[in-house]
Amino acid sequence: MNNDQKTTSNTIVASESPIKIGIAITAEEKREIYHFRYQIYVEEMSKSIEDVDYENELLHDELDEWAFLIYAKIDSKLIATARINIGILAKIPQQIVEILSLNKFSEFNNENIVQKFSYCAKLMVHPLYRSSPALYLLMAKCYELAYQNQVQFAFSLCNLHLVRLYEQMGFHRYTNNFFLGGYGLVVPVVFVVNDTHHLRSVRSPLLRIARKRELVTTQAVEWYYEKFTKHSSIVNSQIITEEELWSIVCKFLHHPPTEAISILHGLSETEAKKFLHSCGSLVQCATGDIITTQSEISYTYDILLSGKLKSLTFHHPIKEYTVSGQHFGANGLTEHNKHTEDIVAVNSVEIFVLSGMAFPRFFHSHPDIAHKITRTLSNLR
Template sequence: MNGNLQTVPGYQMERRPLTVEVAKTPEEKAEIYHFRYRTYVEEMSRQLKPSIQSKELLFDAMDEWGLLLYAKTDSEIIGSIRINIGLPEEFPEELVKVLSLDRFQKFYEGKKAQRFALITKLMVAPLYRNSQILYFLLSKCYELSCGFQVQFIFGGCNFYLLRLYEEIGLRRIGRNFLDPGYGLIAPLVYLVDDMNHMRNVRSPIFRIARKRKDCASQEVTDWFFNEFPEDSSVVNSQLITEKELWTVLYNRLGNPPEKIIPVLQGLPEAAAQKFLHSCSLIARCYPGDRITTSGDPSNELNILLSGTVQISGPDSTNTVLPGQHFGEIGLIEHPAHTQNAVSTTEAEILVLSQLAFPKFQRRYPDIANRVLHNLSILTAGSTRRVQP
C-alpha cells in the first residue's frame, strides 16, 4: 500500500461521474505509471531507485503480472492501486520472507485454493484525499480476492498510515522492513473472512463482506492467533479506548503522559487523552530498524515510549530519551528529515499521524491550537533534550 494519502483540509469532492476499472491496454498502464511518478517523485519527493523511473513513468517487475486498478472521473485518473494474486512461489523471495508467507501457507494445507493477494501502490490525487476514492479501490481489491478464494490480503505502510489501515480492518504482523525510497514499512494482513473484526473496527468493507455466503470467519481467526501469538499484543488503534491508551502510556513512561511529553504541556488530562486517542498509535520497533531516513519526508511526530533510539546527522550522534520526540515534525508541513533515527533495542514509538490531525483540528480547535503552540516551541528546539 504505502501510497500518498495526505489530506486536503476542508475539501469536498464535487459530484462527477466516477468509474473504477482494471487497466488492460499499454496506454492505460502508462497513464497509471505517470500518475505514480507525479505522486511519489514530484509531489512527495521520494528518493526512488533510478531503475524504476523512466521518462516520468514509475513501474517495477510486479506490474508485469499484477492487476492495475484506477479510479477515473471524466478523463482524469484520480486514484490507483495494484493487486497481485498468486501462489507463494510467484512473489519475490524478500516479500515471501517479510510477509511470512511460508507460515500462512500452513492454513491452506488440504485446501484447493492456495493463493495470496498483495496490495501495493495505493495513491489518491490531492483534491480527492478526503473522498471515498480510497475505499472504492480497496473494496474492488477485496471483491477480486474473494473471486480467487483468497483468505489473506497483504500490504504494508509507513507508521503514520497505520490508523487508516487498521480502520479498514488490516492487522499488523511480523517485523518492519526498510523499502528504499519509501522508508520503514510495517507489514499488514487482512483476514478476508474475519467478519467480527471488520464489525468491531467499523470497516467500510464490512458492508460488502457481510453479503458473502461462503464465509468461514472463526476458522481463519482462530488459526491466525494460534500461528501468530506474538502479534496478539499489538495495540490496535481502533480497538483501544481513551482510558486504556492513557493507562498504557502511563505504564510505559512511568508518569502521567502530559507531564512527560512536551506536545501535551498545558492540556488538561481529558483533553490530552482525547488528542492522543484521535491522532496517535503505538508502533513497535526492533534493533536495527531505521525509523527515519535523512532526506525522506516527514508525515508524523515520533515520540519514544520505551527502548533506545539513536539519531545521527552529519556532525553528531545522540540518544533519544523516553518522552522525547525525534525526527522532523510533520503534523502540518512535510519537511524532509535531516537525521537518521535507528532503534538500537526493541522500542515502542508513539506516532502522531499527519493524516488524523486535520480532522481533529476541525472538531476540537481549542485543543489543537494548544498542540500547535507546543509544536512551535518544539520546532524552535527549545524543549528538545537529547543525551550524547
C-alpha cells in the same frame, strides 16, 4: 495535508462527477498510472526509489506484468490507483515472501486447495482527493478481487503514518517492520478476508460489503487467531479504548503524559487523551530499524516511549535519544517537513506515532484542542 487542503478537497469532490473505479487494460492506461505514481512518490513525497524511470517520469516494476492495476477517475482525470497481485506462493518475489512472512501463512491448509495470496501495493491518492471516497473505493475493489479469487489472506505494506488507516479498514499488524529502500520503514499488514467479526470490531467501512457476501467459512480466521493474535503484544489502534491507551503510555513514561510529552503541554488530561487516541498508534521497532530517513518528507510526529535511538547522520558528537517522551524526527503532523537525519533503533524500542493523515479529521472534530496543539508546536520551533 493541512485543514485548508481538506476543505478544498471536499469542495472539489462535491462539485464533480462521481468517482469511477476500473482496471487498466491498455498500454496507455497503464502508462498513465506509472506516471501518476511518479508524481506522488517522487515529486510529492521525495522518495528515492530504485525502479524509477526518471527520463520518462514513470514508476513500474516486474509485479506490474501480472497485476490488476486499479484506477479511480473522475471523468477522464486519474485521482487514485492501487495494484493487487493474486497468485500462489511460488509466483511472488522472494523478497516479498520474506518481508510478509508468507511461509508462515502457507502452513494453513484448507482441504488441500492450492492457496492463493494477494498482495496490494502502490496504493496512492492525489492530494486534493485524500478526503474523498477514492481510497475506500480502491480498498473495496481489492477486497472484492481477493474473495472472488478464494484468497484467505490479503497482504500489504504501509508506512507508520498509515497504520491507523489500515487498521481502520480491517488489517492486522502481525510481524516485524522492515526497512525497504526508497520507501522507508514499512509495516507488514494482513487482511483476513472472512473475518467479518473483526471488521465489525474496528467499524471498518468494508463491513457493508462483507455483510452482502454469502455464508463464508471461518477456518482461516480461527487459524490466524491461534497462530498470530492469541499471544501478540501488538496494540490495535482501533480496538484499544481511550483509557487503556492512556494507561499504557503512562506506564512507559512514569510521569503524566501532559508533563513528559511537549506537544501535550497546555492540554488538559481529557484533551490529551482524546488527541492521542484519535491520532496515535503504538509501534514496536526492533534493533536496527531505521525509523526516519534524511531528506524524506515526514508525515508523523514521533515520540520515544522506551528504548534508545541514535542518529546515523550526526557522528561528532553522537546524537542519541534516550528520554521517554522525547520527540524525534521532523514535524509531519501539522506540516510536511523533511527529516534532517537517519535515526535508528539501538535496541528494542516502543514509539508513539501521531499521524499527519489522521490530524485533519481530528482538527475538524475537535478544533479547540487542535488549535492548542498547533500553537504549542509553533512555540517549540
